Amino acid sequence: MSATRPRTRTDRRRGVLIAGIAVGAVLLIVAVVAVVIAVLPKPAAAGPAPGTTLLVAADTAAAAASDSGSAAAREAAAYLAAQPTAVWLTPEEFGVGEVGPAVTALADEARQQSAILTLVVYGLPERDCGQYSAGGLPPADYPVWTTEIGEALRAASDVHAIVVLEPDSLALAPECGNVDERTAQLRAAIEDLQADGVWVYLDAGHSNWLPVDQMADLLRQAGVQDARGFATNVSNYYDSDAEIDYAHRLADALGGSHAVIDTSRNGAGSDGQWCNPPKRLVGDVGGTFGDDVVDVNLWIKPPGESDGECNGGPAAGQWWPQSAIELTRASLE
Secondary structure, three states, X not given: OOOOOOOOHHHHHHHHHHHHXXXXXXXXXHHHHHHHHHHOOOOOOOOOOOOOOEXXXXXXXXXXXXXXXXXXXXXXXXXXXXXXXXXXXXXXXXXXXXXXXXXXXXHHHHXXXXXXXXXXXXXXXXXXXXXXXXXXXXXXOHHHHHHHHHHHHHXXXXXXXXXXXXXXXXXXXXXXXXXXHHHXXXXXXXXXXXXXXXXXXXXXXXXXXXXXXXXXXXXXXXXXXXXXEEEEOOOOOOOHHHHHHHHHHHHHXXXXXXXXXXXXXXXOOOOOOOOOOOOOOOOOOOOOOOOOOXXXXXXXXXXXXXXXXXXOOOOOOOEXXXXXXXXXXXXXX
């Protein structure tokens, strides 16, 4: 039977050395992994989805109108004020120096509601080609304005936001003869608005406007590949099935993209008119549906606000009680 050899001082030193090497190797691996994680791009946040909570802003035309007018007008306005609806940022209401604080205040509201903030950026120079929603900023001021919006969104990094960028701008560009100018402005705006948890959607008209291939080409020129995707049916009335089909065909033409659909006033579909058509209805409330292409439906155009001075309506964007009553007649039965 052999005796166990007693450990010598040399053995103990060797053991300490081996243990030290092992600890050093582990620390080196941890450091390398940390460096790799730091230099890798952060994965994009998953987009909005059905069932997510969307902001119900307090300071809206519908909320203001719920305290005046006939009983029917008050009831319609109160119903609409309670629905999650996008807030439109226009330079006429929130100019340079004002739009940043406005976004910060809206982000605070969204934070209190644990909700996604939904914004429409609508301030391009020569907006709407001089039609009912004419206006916008001087060319030199537009990037200042969009940068201010982006800075406010980045400062509210804990709040996710959907941004619908410049309704009608791309679909109108061929008619207005300013495709190169428009696409350059939109590419720059996308860059200005980028932030973690901010999903930018370029406006893509609707299913009965430009052909899919033409719209896809305009979206590429405007930098849709750097945005979350595109928005359809903004301020229009086409039914959801038509817009879902259009979104899928457009996404295929782009080689993959995501969409949001405006369902604020498409409950009765379209009669072919875009400006205050009669006998329309509100559609599915925002956050109701989506699929692998359509992230979610939204109320983007606030129901009850006029499209313009047509079919008896007031100026574009003004509250029109009769429209609110008509749009909600089925919902309030």
